Amino acid sequence: MKNISVLKEREKHIFQKGKDNFDISCEKKSLAGAVSQRACVFCGSRVVLYPIADALHIIHGPIGCASYTWDIRGALSSGPELHRMSFSTDLSETDVIFGGEMKLEKALLELIDKYSPKAAFVYGTCIVGLIGDDVESVCRKVEKITKIPVLPVHSEGFKGTKKDGYKAACDVLFNLINRNGIQKKVPQSINILGEFNIGGETWMIKEYYKKMGINVVSVMSGDGRVKDVTMASSACLNVVQCSGSVTHLAKKMEEEYGIPFIRVSYFGIEDTSDALYRVASFFKENSEILKRTEELVRKEVKAIVPGLSQIKKDLTGKKAAIYVGGAFKAFSLIKALKHLGMEVILAGSQTGTTEDYKILRGMCSKGTIILDDANPLELAKYIMEKDADLFIGGVKERPIAYKLGIGFCDHNHERKIPLAGFVGMQNFAIEVHQTVTSPIWDLVPRRLKKAKQ
Numbered sequence: 240m241k242n243i244s245v246l247k248e249r250e251k252h253i254f255q256k257g258k259d260n261f262d263i264s265c266e267k268k269s270l271a272g273a274v275s276q277r278a279c280v281f282c283g284s285r286v287v288l289y290p291i292a293d294a295l296h297i298i299h300g301p302i303g304c305a306s307y308t309w310d311i312r313g314a315l316s317s318g319p320e321l322h323r324m325s326f327s328t329d330l331s332e333t334d335v336i337f338g339g340e341m342k343l344e345k346a347l348l349e350l351i352d353k354y355s356p357k358a359a360f361v362y363g364t365c366i367v368g369l370i371g372d373d374v375e376s377v378c379r380k381v382e383k384i385t386k387i388p389v390l391p392v393h394s395e396g397f398k399g400t401k402k403d404g405y406k407a408a409c410d411v412l413f414n415l416i417n418r419n420g421i422q423k424k425v426p427q428s429i430n431i432l433g434e435f436n437i438g439g440e441t442w443m444i445k446e447y448y449k450k451m452g453i454n455v456v457s458v459m460s461g462d463g464r465v466k467d468v469t470m471a472s473s474a475c476l477n478v479v480q481c482s483g484s485v486t487h488l489a490k491k492m493e494e495e496y497g498i499p500f501i502r503v504s505y506f507g508i509e510d511t512s513d514a515l516y517r518v519a520s521f522f523k524e525n526s527e528i529l530k531r532t533e534e535l536v537r538k539e540v541k542a543i544v545p546g547l548s549q550i551k552k553d554l555t556g557k558k559a560a561i562y563v564g565g566a567f568k569a570f571s572l573i574k575a576l577k578h579l580g581m582e583v584i585l586a587g588s589q590t591g592t593t594e595d596y597k598i599l600r601g602m603c604s605k606g607t608i609i610l611d612d613a614n615p616l617e618l619a620k621y622i623m624e625k626d627a628d629l630f631i632g633g634v635k636e637r638p639i640a641y642k643l644g645i646g647f648c649d650h651n652h653e654r655k656i657p658l659a660g661f662v663g664m665q666n667f668a669i670e671v672h673q674t675v676t677s678p679i680w681d682l683v684p685r686r687l688k689k690a691k692q
């Protein structure tokens with residue numbers, strides 16, 4: 240593992256602050272054979288729509304696509320849990336030859352009859368794109384019979400990057416909203432976009448807004464319900480969190496309904512406070528909202544600062560590597576890690592833009608590696624070279640961290656603990672502290688060898 244080289248075509252996607260001129264290549268299709276950490280278009284659409292709990296999610300394709308994204312997020316529901324089922328048309332060789340439309344129609348009718356969902360989402364996969372099934376016409380036919388919205392998700396895995404999957408999901412959400420027309424405005428109201436209720440985060444954030452006196456019309460898509468989504472045009476403001484995934488929808492809603500949007504993050508003290516204050520200042524004609532926000536932030540920060548200071552004593556000087564889906568999350572993580580006294584030695588993302596990477600460059604210290612659309616070997620190379628103590632990522636990054644013998648923190652779909660908001664910052668600090676200071680890492684051969692030298 241010592242001398243890992245980087246593929247020539249991948250060199251342009253890697254930037255070291257202070258060493259290279261900033262000219263990072265990004266927003267490109269992944270290099271064939273490079274084993275990208277990126278997910279496919281279908282997976283991108285699935286992660287955005289998945290938390291809508293009273294909808295039927297059916298994957299039109301081979302069973303592997305369905306199992307790959309089964310229960311893909313730790314997105315909780317306060318009611319129905321239909322989203323947690325993984326339905327598939329399970330296309331086989333015969334269907335590839337003769338087409339899968341009849342199978343899809345039959346599956347939709349049977350499932351809608353059995354589970355009475357409020358809408359159905361039909362995800363297209365690679366094979367469907369290749370054999371050319373007319374999914375739209377099947378959806379139209381079934382919609383006529385069942386009288387619920389049946390929407391095709393144009394997410395054929397090969398047709399772009401994960402970002403195209405986000406866009407396909409946003410188009411479906413917009414279709415749902417638009418079917419209901421423009422609704423009467425709800426005063427002092429927002430839609431929360433790009434929040435997926437992982438570990439109950441949506442509930443915590445909604446509680447903050449409730450305390451501030453803000454009405455939440457819909458959340459897309461954490462603890463989501465089809466009816467709430469269809470009412471989204473009645474909100475005064477769209478508050479966009481996971482901007483990479485839902486900015487397309489926010490822009491469409493701004494164009495069509497004149498609803499402005501702001502980009503926020505609920506990770507870390509700084510960004511959570513900033514998010515709440517920005518929403519409060521949008522409704523500045525009501526000075527009570529700002530007063531309540533100040534009170535809320537003061538109380539929440541006071542409750543967690545002593546614990547964080549204690550943890551910081553052990554973490555100061557430790558080194559962290561971050562590899563996430565959208566770069567916007569990396570910005571918050573860098574701030575949160577600095578708060579804990581840690582240094583970021585690697586920051587990368589699956590779908591960052593040139594603008595995102597420019598911001599990352601500004602936030603990172605000299606020597607930090609910035610990576611676009613990385614693969615496991617590149618991540619391992621720089622983690623070892625920079626001797627990181629912690630790796631923050633998702634399900635595909637976890638084995639890399641453990642194989643290298645360093646701490647890991649899941650900041651992606653699968654976790655069960657909320658990391659958003661003020662309490663989330665406390666949970667994050669505790670988790671990072673537990674994993675970084677675990678004595679198990681001292682027994683890793685790489686470290687033992689170093690200690691003997």
Ligand code: SF4
Pocket residue numbers: 279280281282300303304307363364365366395396397
């Ligand atoms: S849609 Fe294509 S790339 Fe995505 S999981 Fe299915 S086969 Fe794989």
